[in-house]
Amino acid sequence: MRIGIVTPVFHPYPGGVPEHVYHEYLELRRRGHGVKVITTRFGPGESPVEEDVIRVGRTVSVPANGSMCPVAFHPSMRAVLRDAFENEAFEVLHVHEPLMPFLCLSAIDVSRVPVVGTFHASNESRLGYKMFGPVLGRRFARLNRRICVSKAAMETVRPHFGGTYDLIPNGVDVGRFASAEPLEELQDGSFNMLFVGRMEPRKGAKYLLRAMPEILRRVPSARLTVVGSGPLTGHYRSYLEEGCGDRVRFAGRVSGEMLARHFATADVYCSPATGGESFGIVLLEAMAAGAAIVASAIPGYRDVVEHGKTGLLVEPKSPEAIAEAVARLHADPALSRRLVEGATQEVRRYAWDRVAGEILDVLAAAAGSGREGRRPRAAAGGAARSRIESGV
Numbered sequence: 001m002r003i004g005i006v007t008p009v010f011h012p013y014p015g016g017v018p019e020h021v022y023h024e025y026l027e028l029r030r031r032g033h034g035v036k037v038i039t040t041r042f043g044p045g046e047s048p049v050e051e052d053v054i055r056v057g058r059t060v061s062v063p064a065n066g067s068m069c070p071v072a073f074h075p076s077m078r079a080v081l082r083d084a085f086e087n088e089a090f091e092v093l094h095v096h097e098p099l100m101p102f103l104c105l106s107a108i109d110v111s112r113v114p115v116v117g118t119f120h121a122s123n124e125s126r127l128g129y130k131m132f133g134p135v136l137g138r139r140f141a142r143l144n145r146r147i148c149v150s151k152a153a154m155e156t157v158r159p160h161f162g163g164t165y166d167l168i169p170n171g172v173d174v175g176r177f178a179s180a181e182p183l184e185e186l187q188d189g190s191f192n193m194l195f196v197g198r199m200e201p202r203k204g205a206k207y208l209l210r211a212m213p214e215i216l217r218r219v220p221s222a223r224l225t226v227v228g229s230g231p232l233t234g235h236y237r238s239y240l241e242e243g244c245g246d247r248v249r250f251a252g253r254v255s256g257e258m259l260a261r262h263f264a265t266a267d268v269y270c271s272p273a274t275g276g277e278s279f280g281i282v283l284l285e286a287m288a289a290g291a292a293i294v295a296s297a298i299p300g301y302r303d304v305v306e307h308g309k310t311g312l313l314v315e316p317k318s319p320e321a322i323a324e325a326v327a328r329l330h331a332d333p334a335l336s337r338r339l340v341e342g343a344t345q346e347v348r349r350y351a352w353d354r355v356a357g358e359i360l361d362v363l364a365a366a367a368g369s370g371r372e373g374r375r376p377r378a379a380a381g382g383a384a385r386s387r388i389e390s391g392v
Contacts, residue, residue: 001092002033010039020096022048022176038054040057096120105139108139115144116144119165135308147167148165152277152279174288174352181264187265190331193225195224211322213243223249227251227252227262269286270324270326292336309346
């Protein structure tokens, strides 16, 4: 098939959606399909597969869902997309975050082939859906098939638009993280903790930094590495109390290889997100690398981590709960090993060859439906995928 993947964010922009799209592209190409990624520009830098990327316009950042959201803009976006689609002769479009302005909505409007939409976001307020429901509803109805990456993502979109969904999780390159070598310079007897994420409110880094004094009181050998960047990096440094600074490393943005090595180095991976996370690809990366997990008990994370079996879930926005969980893992190596073993077994179902196969099933079914009628059809069964319908 000739497949166009439309995404509001892609490399070099960091995050879960760019990683999802990148690995979907790789797997579909590996299976012999012709694939192009349609996205926009995010400043300097390119993707590793730039020869198959079509970039339209540039981004402006707007605050949304506890984060800064990049929105693509181009004065002739529809015309540019129409020409690109005609030149590439796609048989099906896969649009990630299909109701996000303006690139994704425009792609749905001008497409002459079936469209599959994947919903990634989890947002309790759903303000945009409430404000622009009628306009977005018309685009939603034009989707031949709809995928959600988690129940949390589905519960964001389904109350407003109803419909039938394929539940297909995010994937992870298990082999890449499982085979990564720890960083030698950090193998000095310290109890290594890791945080990976953008420096923005919803990722919750400040609560982990606030937990460091109590963690160090109970685990003097603890050391935290913070991977990620953002406009609040300097502000978050101010949360470190005196005496903690030499036990916290701010590594900034790192390469994909170095990211895997940081995960391989970690004894504990901490994700203190406050909400708005539909899934948490970083949790899968920690599972694959063999790091024990301490994460917030928020809806998207509860879809991935089972408390006491594959990780420890703690009360959101609670430095005390984070410190208690980290100290517990340090004091009980047997518990840590059981959690890692459970996570290592669980993460196999998120391997990209399996996830991509389920996505391909949906794309093929949509391509076969043509442009006659836009109602979703029943999906083939899958180990990680389920069909969920609503009477809304």
